[in-house]
Amino acid sequence: MNPPIFILAALFFFDISMIEENHFIKSEFKNNKWLKEAVLISNDILDPDLGIKLKFTADISAAKNQHLKIIPITLASQKDDYMIYVPEEGDKIVVHPKKLKKYLDFYCKEDQLQLGIEIKYICAVMLLHEVGHIVNGDPGSFGLGGPNPDFNREDTEAKKREFLADKFAAQQIKAVIEKGDENFFGWNTSIAVSNFVWNLSKKRMIDNFGETWSVFWDQSYSHPNLELRFLIMQNELVDESLKEDSQELINQFLKSRESAEPYIYRKN
Numbered sequence: 001m002n003p004p005i006f007i008l009a010a011l012f013f014f015d016i017s018m019i020e021e022n023h024f025i026k027s028e029f030k031n032n033k034w035l036k037e038a039v040l041i042s043n044d045i046l047d048p049d050l051g052i053k054l055k056f057t058a059d060i061s062a063a064k065n066q067h068l069k070i071i072p073i074t075l076a077s078q079k080d081d082y083m084i085y086v087p088e089e090g091d092k093i094v095v096h097p098k099k100l101k102k103y104l105d106f107y108c109k110e111d112q113l114q115l116g117i118e119i120k121y122i123c124a125v126m127l128l129h130e131v132g133h134i135v136n137g138d139p140g141s142f143g144l145g146g147p148n149p150d151f152n153r154e155d156t157e158a159k160k161r162e163f164l165a166d167k168f169a170a171q172q173i174k175a176v177i178e179k180g181d182e183n184f185f186g187w188n189t190s191i192a193v194s195n196f197v198w199n200l201s202k203k204r205m206i207d208n209f210g211e212t213w214s215v216f217w218d219q220s221y222s223h224p225n226l227e228l229r230f231l232i233m234q235n236e237l238v239d240e241s242l243k244e245d246s247q248e249l250i251n252q253f254l255k256s257r258e259s260a261e262p263y264i265y266r267k268n
């Protein structure tokens with residue numbers, strides 16, 4: 001094969017693979033309407049002055065825009081352990097729709113115990129949290145606790161970064177509500193956070209009966225306790241008149257966490 005044809009062939013195959021990848025991403029996006037809507041909700045909530053927009057795409061270079069900082073959302077590989085994260089490079093958000101949906105359904109599906117929550121709103125909170133990592137310049141914190149919990153109550157730098165990214169998400173939601181133009185998505189996301197707190201506390205009280213200490217501890221050294229994180233976000237979001245009550249919920253949780261110790265069998 002002479003060189004020009006070889007180069008053309010290489011370009012052709014490169015283009016085809018890009019098209020296939022883009023097509024796959026588009027179909028995943030289409031099949032996961034909740035994810036598409038979560039992106040719309042996040043974009044609607046993000047402060048326009050930040051100039052940041054999320055875009056579902058396989059082609060990071062195509063996301064470049066002169067006026068806006070586009071953050072591409074790409075798909076994780078099927079083998080990826082994590083459901084949503086910003087890689088070390090801090091240039092995109094990677095999602096694993098199947099894993100993410102399973103996780104969200106677990107906490108958001110209505111049953112005798114739980115309130116039904118539209119998963120797109122909690123997914124939007126997670127996307128805003130990931131934007132927080134990019135804005136704060138601390139990408140690379142993966143997952144939300146691993147499959148093999150390593151229970152602890154230690155304060156780590158990584159956990160501090162998680163709280164800061166949560167704070168960013170909550171402040172974006174709060175700001176759009178306070179603008180006073182009755183941002184529909186802002187309100188619904190804020191309500192979803194409160195309902196999520198309710199579901200987490202119900203799960204803690206019922207599902208973990210008999211082994212309560214572990215639900216108050218952190219499941220990894222990178223991420224704080226999920227319920228504590230949402231209690232703090234709820235406290236950021238509630239109206240002034242409810243601040244005292246929501247702070248009391250945090251205090252109660254911390255008190256229980258303080259005294260929650262694993263049961264140690266003692267021989268007489």
Ligand SMILES: [Zn+2]
Nearest residue numbers: 133141162165
């Ligand atoms: Zn994080």
